[in-house]
Amino acid sequence: MDFHALSKKYEKEYVKNVMELLEIPSVFEEDSVYPYGKPIHDALEKMMSIGQDDGFIIKNVDGHGGHIEFGEGDEIIGVLGHLDVVPAGSGWTTPPFEPTIRDGKLYARGAQDDKGPVMAAYIALKLLKEEGFEPKKKIRLILGTDEERDWKGIDYYFKKELMPSLGFTPDASFPVIHAEKGLLDSYITYPVPESKEKTKVVSVHGGDRLNMVPDEAVAWIESPLDIEKVFNDYSAEYKLEGTVKSAAGRYEVKVKGNAVHASKPEEGLNAITALLRFLQSLPLNGEYESFIQKIYKAFETTDGKGLNVKQMDEVSGPLTSNLGSIEMDEQTCKLGFNLRYPVSADYRAIDQKLKDFAEKNKGTYEVYDHLASIHLEKDHPFVKTLLSVYNKVTGEEAEVKTMGGATYARALEAGVAFGALFEDSPDTAHQKDEHVRITDMIKAIEIYAESLYELTR
Ligand SMILES: [Zn+2]
Numbered sequence: 001m002d003f004h005a006l007s008k009k010y011e012k013e014y015v016k017n018v019m020e021l022l023e024i025p026s027v028f029e030e031d032s033v034y035p036y037g038k039p040i041h042d043a044l045e046k047m048m049s050i051g052q053d054d055g056f057i058i059k060n061v062d063g064h065g066g067h068i069e070f071g072e073g074d075e076i077i078g079v080l081g082h083l084d085v086v087p088a089g090s091g092w093t094t095p096p097f098e099p100t101i102r103d104g105k106l107y108a109r110g111a112q113d114d115k116g117p118v119m120a121a122y123i124a125l126k127l128l129k130e131e132g133f134e135p136k137k138k139i140r141l142i143l144g145t146d147e148e149r150d151w152k153g154i155d156y157y158f159k160k161e162l163m164p165s166l167g168f169t170p171d172a173s174f175p176v177i178h179a180e181k182g183l184l185d186s187y188i189t190y191p192v193p194e195s196k197e198k199t200k201v202v203s204v205h206g207g208d209r210l211n212m213v214p215d216e217a218v219a220w221i222e223s224p225l226d227i228e229k230v231f232n233d234y235s236a237e238y239k240l241e242g243t244v245k246s247a248a249g250r251y252e253v254k255v256k257g258n259a260v261h262a263s264k265p266e267e268g269l270n271a272i273t274a275l276l277r278f279l280q281s282l283p284l285n286g287e288y289e290s291f292i293q294k295i296y297k298a299f300e301t302t303d304g305k306g307l308n309v310k311q312m313d314e315v316s317g318p319l320t321s322n323l324g325s326i327e328m329d330e331q332t333c334k335l336g337f338n339l340r341y342p343v344s345a346d347y348r349a350i351d352q353k354l355k356d357f358a359e360k361n362k363g364t365y366e367v368y369d370h371l372a373s374i375h376l377e378k379d380h381p382f383v384k385t386l387l388s389v390y391n392k393v394t395g396e397e398a399e400v401k402t403m404g405g406a407t408y409a410r411a412l413e414a415g416v417a418f419g420a421l422f423e424d425s426p427d428t429a430h431q432k433d434e435h436v437r438i439t440d441m442i443k444a445i446e447i448y449a450e451s452l453y454e455l456t457r
Contacts, residue, residue: 065157071135078167117420135456210324213268263404
C-alpha cells in the first residue's frame with residue numbers, strides 16, 4: 001500500500017469530518033441526563049455516526065465513552081483519544097467553535113487536543129478498510145469524554161469493555177513516548193511555632209495549581225524595621241523581582257516568579273521559595289526562624305533533595321519537585337507540592353519518606369492525587385514497530401522519549417503516546433487560537449495507517 005499517496009487522497013474527507021466535529025463545543029457541563037453534558041454527548045454521537053456510516057462496528061458505552069472497531073481476532077489493539085475539550089477562554093482571532101483554515105492551519109478549540117489527532121486516527125482506519133485490508137487483530141479507536149477533567153469516562157468505559165492488549169494515544173507528540181514518570185500531588189500541614197520577635201510574619205500565600213511553578217507569592221509582615229528598604233536591598237543583591245506596600249503598620253511583600261510547567265521546575269523561578277528565602281533573612285529568631293528555614297530547605301532545590309527523595313534513573317531521568325502552593329498564618333502552614341518520580345522508583349518508599357519527613361517536624365502528610373508511572377521497554381516489539389514506521393515516514397532517526405507529564409496512555413494497561421505533534425509543530429493546546437497544520441495531520445494519517453497495518457497484518 002502506498003500510504004503516502006493514500007493519506008493525501010483522504011485530505012478533503014479529513015478536513016470535512018474534523019470541522020464538523022470541531023463545531024461541537026464539547027466542554028464539560030453539569031447535566032442531569034448526560035454524564036458530561038449535552039455537547040460532549042453530541043461529539044460522541046457524531047463520531048459514532050461517522051463510524052457507522054462508513055460501515056464500522058460502533059459502541060456507545062452509556063455516554064461515558066465509545067469505540068469504533070475494525071477487524072477480527074482475539075487480540076485488541078487500542079487507539080485512545082478524547083472528544084472533550086477545555087473551555088475556549090478569550091482572545092481568539094476567529095470564534096473557537098467555528099473552525100477556520102488560514103495559511104494551511106486549522107483553528108478551533110480541540111484542533112490539536114484532541115479532535116484533530118483523533119480524526120487522523122479515524123481516517124487511518126477508514127483508509128485501511130477501503131483499501132480492502134483485513135486486520136488479523138481487532139483495532140479499536142476508543143473515544144474518551146472526560147480527559148480534561150477526571151478521567152471518569154474512561155474508567156467507566158474500561159469497567160464495561162475489554163482492555164486492549166496494547167495501545168497508543170494520539171494525544172501528545174511523536175515519536176514514541178514509552179515512559180511517563182509517576183505523578184504525586186501532596187500536602188504537608190504543619191503547626192506554626194509562636195514568634196516572639198517584634199518582626200513577625202503574619203501570613204504567606206502563593207500558588208493555586210500544584211502542576212505549575214507559582215509566579216507570585218505574598219507575605220504580610222509586622223515589623224518596626226523599614227521592610228521596604230530591607231526588601232529592596234535584598235532583591236538588588238539576589239536579583240529578585242517584587243514589590244512592598246505598607247498599610248496600618250504592616251507590610252505586604254509580593255514576590256514575582258516565572259511560571260513554567262511543574263514537569264520542568266528547574267526552568268522556572270518559584271515565587272514561594274524565593275519569598276521563603278527572603279523571609280529567613282529577616283531577624284525572626286528562635287523556633288520560628290528555624291521553622292521557616294526548614295520549609296525553605298525542603299524545597300530549595302527542585303530535585304527532591306530537601307525532602308530526602310532525590311533519585312534518578314536512566315530511562316526517565318531525575319525526580320522533580322515543585323512547591324506549588326502555600327497557605328500560612330500564625331497557627332498553621334499548608335504546603336502543596338508536586339513530585340514526578342522516575343519509572344523505576346519505588347513509590348512505597350517515597351511515600352514513607354515523605355510521611356517521615358512531615359512527622360519529623362510535627363506535620364501531617366496527605367496524598368491528594370497519585371498516578372503511577374508507566375513504562376513499555378524500548379525494545380518491546382510494539383514500541384519498535386511504531387518507532388520504525390515514524391522514522392520511515394519522516395526520514396528521521398528518532399529515538400523513544402520519556403515524559404514528566406501524564407498522557408492518556410496511562411488509562412491503558414500497556415500503552416504509549418504516539419503523536420500527533422511533530423518536533424517543529426506549534427504546540428497550542430489549551431491556548432487561544434489553538435490550531436494544527438493540516439500537513440501535520442495528513443502525515444499523522446500516513447503514520448497511523450502504516451503503523452496499524454504493521455501491527456495487525
Ligand atoms: Zn488531550
